[in-house]
Amino acid sequence: MKNYYETLGVTKSASHDEIKKAFRKLAAQYHPDKKTGDEAKFKEISEAYAVLGDEKKRAEYDAYGRSYSGGAGAQGQGGFGGFDFSGFQGFGGANGVEFDLNDIFEGFGFGGNGGGRRARGNDVAIDIELTFEESIFGAKRSVTLTKVNQCATCDGSGAKKGTTMETCAHCNGQGKVREARQTIMGQMVSVRECSHCAGTGKIPKERCADCHGDGVRRQAESIDIVIPAGVQNGEMIRMTGRGEAVKGGTSGDLYVKLHVGKHASITRDGETLRSTLHVKLTDALLGGTYTVATLEGDMPLDIPAGVTHGETLRIKNRGVPKGRSSDRGDFLVTVEIDMPKKLSKSAKKIIEELRAEGV
Ligand SMILES: [Zn+2]
């Protein structure tokens, strides 16, 4: 995975201003119109800044390794792939020239509609609440999402059933159109996706009635999500291609963020589950059998004579499942010895005898 911080040459703790400064310097250096220009490098630093320059996206990137902002509700093709540059238009560029970055980025085919890259549907992010037990043993969820999907009637072609496709006259079936435009940097030739055929080079002779020829349409879709055993709070499941569809391109991904609830008495520590057990002083001295609440119900646990306060006792293989194997972590029980608050006369007498014995 790309390290955006390295790309901009800043540390993970860099301030917003430091990031902005680093980006400006690099952007001025690598702008393709410069002698020192490098289009690939320029794209790279722009991509890094699109995330790190935005507080929300940066926080997501820090937490999950990528930003997933711009979910189902976000408009515009490209979704995740198309960066949102709205946050830094018209900064003071090289040589003190103010220029509109939108011009430049459009020229390079950013934003998903451009030349070199295929259109990509929006990524969609959803949240799922799990109980503690479900996070340990796995769960299934069925969610209904209203999003842009491939039209089932025409299988995404946009053509009415039984009719043929014709070569797009606007692009002569190329799916792309060349366009020259003037920017403050001089003339830029860009290759754009043909808007008439959405880059497919073909248009239907007769349009599909359900999607009006778009090949995609907003629909409610039921999606089954399988949550594996052993997931942690805040983890993400990525379902490739289950985001929004786009005509003539690839579908975005569906990100499922997991929120795990707490358990009344059990906590998790990696593959280990933990709880505490209150033991009477006499049982600590003489030993005894207690009942421990595990995620699979009550289990008997032998307390060895002479157990100490804070000692952990192990119930093997009753912790968190390890991957696909049937192997599991352990369940650790921390002993807390309850000291009697008040002693009866006879109890006191017995304990004084013990003291005399040197216990
Ligand atoms: Zn259709």
Ligand SMILES: [Zn+2]
């Ligand atoms: Zn076309």
